[in-house]
Amino acid sequence: MIEVENLRKSFGDTEVLKGISTTFEKGKTNLIIGQSGSGKTVFMKCLLGLLTPTAGNILYEGKAYSEMTREVRRDLRQEMGMVFQGSALFDSMTVEGNVMFPLDMFTKQSRAEMQERVDFVLHRVNLVDAHKKYPAEISGGMQKRVAIARAIVMNPKYLFCDEPNSGLDPKTAMLIDNLIQEITEEYNITTVINTHDMNSVMEIGEKIIFLKNGIKEWEGTKKEIFRTDNEAVTNFVYSSELFKKVRQMYLEGKN
Structure with missing residues (x-):
């Protein structure tokens, strides 16, 4: 499990992350979504230890990263797996x-x-x-x-995926989503995924965090995202007619 407490990150006078608090649960696919510039990449880099937060804490299994020795941090990084957007193979x-x-x-x-x-x-x-x-x-x-x-x-105890479906056709993207979810459950990994893919949100969004302008605007599950009346979320997720129809069918089925 990863716990995030009032995380802030600034570059000079520009504050990119503005007090984010959340929890990424073990054995579940945790998705971070939001428009470009919302802070998703900076957030993930903080989780990976590639950037040092300006304020706040990140705890891995209850242990604060800011209080770890260099040796403990090195060991922690070896417990992290990373799937890069472009695969980054040699x-x-x-x-x-x-x-x-x-x-x-x-x-x-x-x-x-x-x-x-x-x-x-x-x-x-x-x-x-x-x-x-x-x-x-x-x-x-x-x-x-x-x-x-x-x-x-x-x-790894922790698996981070940055746009894992980038450049893939819809069928292959679904296979990758299912594979990540299966591995997460099978090995009880804490998985965190940055994505723009709304199909991923609807398929494997066990925990979804929506960032807007560096703030955690909303969080919930793939079922709860259908019911939310948060305008920022609905404008982002249901920007296409297809997803508007899917949401309407879901809501009508619940009535």
């Missing part, structure tokens, strides 16, 4: 090499132990025959699955 490495990279860098496992773990996570993301292929030889959806495999190879 072009010169095979699929197998990309997934093995964190193990090679941060553990003292034998080659056989690392190979066993790599084989396991590639099987888990349904890439059993891609070990020797290079990123350029596989599809965007497969690249994203490799990125997920690399993110979970170290058995």
Whole structure:
């Protein structure tokens, strides 16, 4: 679990995060949504320890990041998996090499132990025959699955995903959403996802946080977002006619 207490972040005279408090629960897919410039990326970078908050606290399993020693922070970062927007795979490495990279860098496992773990996570993301292929030889959806495999190879407690469906067709995006949710539940990971994809919100939004101008404007579940009368949320989520119709059908079914 990650707890956020009155988080603030400024760059010079510009305050980007303005006192955000929330909780990201273990074993659930926690989504951060909002327009460009709302503070989503800065928020995630603070959660990852890449930016130092101006004020407030972030607690991991009840332990405040600001009070951790350098060694404890280093250990915490090794418990974090990250899926980048563009997958961020090494072009010169095979699929197998990309997934093995964190193990090679941060553990003292034998080659056989690392190979066993790599084989396991590639099987888990349904890439059993891609070990020797290079990123350029596989599809965007497969690249994203490799990125997920690399993110979970170290058995992380926390999984962060930045726009995991970026550049994917709707069908593949849904497969990636389902895979992330399955892995989150299966390994009881605290998963935090930055997304613009409203399909993701409706499919896997177990906890949704909506940011607007650096403020937590709303939070709730994918069911609660259908019922909210928060105008900022409805204007953002239901900007397309399709989602307006989906919401109307949901509300009519509840009456």
